Amino acid sequence: MNTTYFKATIREITYAWGKFISIVLIILLGSLLYVGIRATGPDLDNSADQYFAHQNLGDLTVTSTLGLNNRDLNLIRADPKVQTAEPSHMVTVKKSPNQVVQVYSYAKSAKLNQLKLASGHLPQKADQIVLDQKAKDYKIGDRYRLPATDGLTTKTFKVVGFVNSPLFVSSTDRGTTNVGSGQVNYFAYAPAAAFNQKAYAAIAVRFNNTAHLTAGTSKYNQQVDHDKARLESKLKQRPAQRRAEMIAPQLKKIDQQLAQLQKQRRKLAAVPSAYQTATTKAAAAKVAAGVKQLTQAKRQLQKTPQATYLYNDRTANVGYQDYFDESKSIAAIAVIFPGFFLFIAVLITFTTISRMIEKNRREIGLMRALGYTKDFISMKYVIYSILAGILGSIAGGVLGTLTLPKFIFSMLSNNNLTHYVGVIPWAFIIEALVAGLIATLGSAAVVLIINLREKPTELMRERAPKAGKRILLERIKPLWNRMNFNQKVSYRNLFRYKTRMIMTIVGIAGCTGLMLAGFGIRDSVNDLIPDQFNQVQHYQGIVTLSDADKQVHDPNIKAQTAAMVQSITVSPTKGTKRNATVTMVAPKTPTKLNDYVSLTSTQTGQSEKLTNQGVIITEKLATDMHAKKGSLLSAKLGNKLLKVKVAGVTKNYAGHYLYMTPKYFNQVSTTTYSSTSRLLKLKSESASQRQKTSRNLLKQSGVMNVTYPRYASSSLGTVGLSSVVLIFIALSAALGLVVLYNLTNVNISERMRELSTIKVLGFYDNEVTAYVARENVVLTLAGIVFGWGIGLILHHFIMIKAQTGAILFPLTVHYPGYIWSAVLTACFSLAVGVITHYKLKHIDMLDSLAASE
Structure with missing residues (x-):
């Protein structure tokens, strides 16, 4: 009998293939999207983690505004939680008016931040160099020449390879600098023997308690924050000590020179005026000038600020945080969209299964009358439901796992991660399976429990149709009377x-x-891009100048205004240690800014105006920094740290921006304001006209760089x-x-x-x-x-x-x-x-x- 009943279950499926397949398809589609999208975030994280582990990316990079030395290195290595600490050199070079390159030292014995070779081989001699893959103007075997630069002993290299660095996750962005245009075009690695720097530019640190934690996760970030805080505490005396180490030898040398000059001055002063000649007077004047010069140098040296030690975790690496932000955004979407998708699938499946059982009431009643137990009668529908639920959810889960995460990873072309590493998302597959069984087996159980409570005679009798009732439309006589019979029947059936x-x-x-x-x-x-450059930014070009007072000329320029435009790094003064690369704009004439940028308050919707009381920052930057009106932010401009107060938050869609007046800049900075940029409004924005304008401008003396932000935004x-x-x-x-x-x-x-x-x-x-x-x-x-x-x-x-x-x-x-x-x-x-x-x-x-x- 069990075999016969099982055959009856199979017949139920084969007689209504369409119904069974439709149930399976609904569960399959729901499970496919739910598992596939939910697995994408963890798979992106895992792929990045495997890449960083293979390249042995450091957990932390320690830098200082006055450089680092072996004393810093030994203190860091002495920390019990530090597994490896490696120093490195770096120089920033303006290779041409439109090209800024950062050259890093390469050591064959280095374990951290290992390069990934794209072609060629790594440097083996002091005159060999490998370039970033972004350096498209060169090929292996080319001679690579750099201008004379402090810190480098070699100016001419041979290109022997092209590489990717785990320090740069983005395939387009290479960070900012205070040299040239402010944007780094690409990086290069030369052997350590090519450098003659006394101080280290950075020390890369790897902790011994992070290897088992997945990069980008909250657990990893919390562990690094804990280790970083302990290291900061250990090196808290170093800023003052580093200043003393830097200026003490120079002060000693100046004091020695002053002592010698003072001796000479006394000797010259001892000569009676009657015996003084033009030579002795000239010597006395020269000594006085020397004393004055050395005294000024001593005073200037004594004004040297205390060193600032920076402890940058991986979030400061270019493109790192953006990659994980995108992963997190997809993971956030995966909670609601596929969940709602699966909810609809479950709802419809529940309805379908329950109505199928309702249709078989007579069969259930007949079997009850023949003496079959409730469990035996239920078995047919249980098997039917389990088959549909398992087939749909497992097939959907497997298809989702194998297709969607890999497809989405392949579409993320704005980073240097190329190897996809997926993991089987058992938790999500099980969740989809449970949802599928709730939809099928759950609905069958609910309807069976209700129906099996009834007497066999009631089950074998068709349910009485619902009684007809007057509907709301019938009370609207002018409308109801104009309907024909068929229309009235249809509307009655709807509400019935x-x-x-x-x-x-x-x-x-x-x-x-x-x-x-x-x-x-x-x-x-x-x-995103049209709204940014039509509603917010109304200028099309930025010119970087060497002379603050210079005006640029071109027939395609409709209007221009002077401003200081610099790339800076902003972070909160307290709380999260997240950094953000921000474009600082300080117009020479603040009242003209509204013609070039619409500053619209996110709170009132009204136009914001720059004041000397603080800065205006963009909305997403305020969100990331947990900042609001009155908050304090730290801004790093080159090697200088500024403390700025937020005076307002403005609407913005793409990029982080910070706006301030020249007077406020002078208040918070130790350097003097200089408007070495021009914001340009163009008559024509066509590609050919932009190129022509750039060529004309770059021929003019003092013009260092020309950029068009709107057309450089494809990397978002x-x-x-x-x-x-x-x-x-x-x-x-x-x-x-x-x-x-x-x-x-x-x-x-x-x-x-x-x-x-x-x-x-x-x-x-x-x-x-x-x-x-x-x-x-x-x-x-x-x-x-x-x-x-x-x-x-x-x-x-x-x-x-x-x-x-x-x-x-x-x-x-x-x-x-x-x-x-x-x-x-x-x-x-x-x-x-x-x-x-x-x-x-x-x-x-x-x-x-x-x-x-």
Whole structure:
């Protein structure tokens, strides 16, 4: 009997393949997106962690404004938690007017921050050098020449290879400097023998308690913060000591020279005036001038500020935090979008399974009457539900694991990580399996418990149809009286079966909302750059000058204003130690800034004005720094630290910016304000005209660099989200099609007697189809409208969670998104309607109308 009953279960599947496959497909799609997207964040983290472990990236980099020496190195190595500490040299060189390169020392014995060779080989001689892959103007074998630079003994090298460095995760950004344009173009590595620096530029540190922790995770960050705090405490005396070490030998030398000059002065003063000649007077004047010069040098030396020691963890590495921010944003999206997707799948599956069991009430009642136990009767539906749930969730989970994370990783082309390392997301697969079984087995259990409580005689009798009731439309006489008979029947049926109506609207609304959210994400990503450079920034070019008073000239320049434009590093004065690369803009004439940049308060929406009381920072920078009006921030300009007060927060979409007046700059900085940049408004922004303007400007004396921010913004980290959008839209559309088919199929199967009756009463096939389609049209339209509301909520939530690095997405959804989400849903409804028409044409009226008693 068990074998026979199992065969009956298989027949239940084979007789209604469409229903079973649709259930499996709904669970599969839900599980695929849920597991695939949720696994993407951990897989991105794991891929980065494997890369950093293989290249042995340091946990911390210690630097000082006055350099470091062996005493610093020995103190760091003496820390019990330090596994390895390695010093290195570095010089920043302005190779040409438009090219700034940072040259690092390479040691074959070094264990930390190992280079990844792209081509060629690593340096083996003092005159050999390897270049960053960004240095496209060179090839292996070229002679590489650098201008005379303090710290380097060699000026001409031979290029022997191209490399990637784990210090630079971004494939485009190489950080900032106070040399030239302020932006580093690329890096290079030369043997340590090519350097003659007395002090170290940095000391890389690897702790012995971080190897088992995954990079980028909160546990890793917390451990490094703890180790860093202990190291800072150990070196807290070093800033003052380092200053003394730097100036003491020079002061001693100056004092010795002063003593010698004083002796000479006394000797010359002892000569009677009558015997003084022109020679002795000239010698006395020379000695006096020397004393004055040395005295001034001594005073200047004594003004040397105390050294500032900086302890930069990996978040200070270029592109590191952006990569993990993007990973975190995808992980944040994965909590809501796939979860909602799976919720819709579970909801529809629950409805389908429960209605299937309701349809088999007579069979259940008959078996109860024949003496079968409740457990035995339930077995058929349990097997059916488990098969559908396991097949759908396992297949979806496996497909999601194998496809989506790898696809999204391959789309992240703005970083140097090329090797994908995935892990099997057992937790997410199990969660999807549990959700699938709740949808199938759970719904079967609930309906079986309810039905098996009834007596066999009641189960074998069809449920009495719901009594007709007057609906709200009937009370609106002018509208109701103008409806024909078929329309009145359709609207009565809609409100007669409220559960079916609500479930259909929810299913359609969910799928439409998912599609609209996908289109909205695309719109927000696409609007990022236009909104930034149309609504916020109204200038197109920046010229860097060597002379603050110089004006530039070109027929394509419509207007220009003088400003100080510098790349700085900003961090909070307390709390999180996160750093951010920020563009500082200090206009020479603050009242003219509004013509070039719209400063709009995020609180009031009103225009902000620069004052001498503080700086105005952009919204995303304020969020990252946990700053608001009145907060204090630390800004590193070259080797100098500034403390600035936030006077306002302005709207901004791409990049971090900090605005201040020249007077406030002079208040907080030890250097004098100098407007060595020009913000340009151009008449034409075409590529050919921009190139022509650049060539003309660079020929003018004093012009060091010309950049166009809008056209250098392609490196913003939105590629990952763009790839996710395609997946969202495609899978949401597929789910919409399956949901509509499933709901319509269930609707017809449970109304077979009703539809057969109206066919017997003389309705033609087209009229029967219209009888059902009219209800579907109304429900589809209602679902689309509600879906738009759901989509807007989802879109806003996702885009807020997706904000990464220096990006703040505009929360916009353009009208094509509404149209396409509605059109796709309507097309699916039409396609299901066509399938339904052919199904209704082949209804067996005699079997459907057979007496149930």
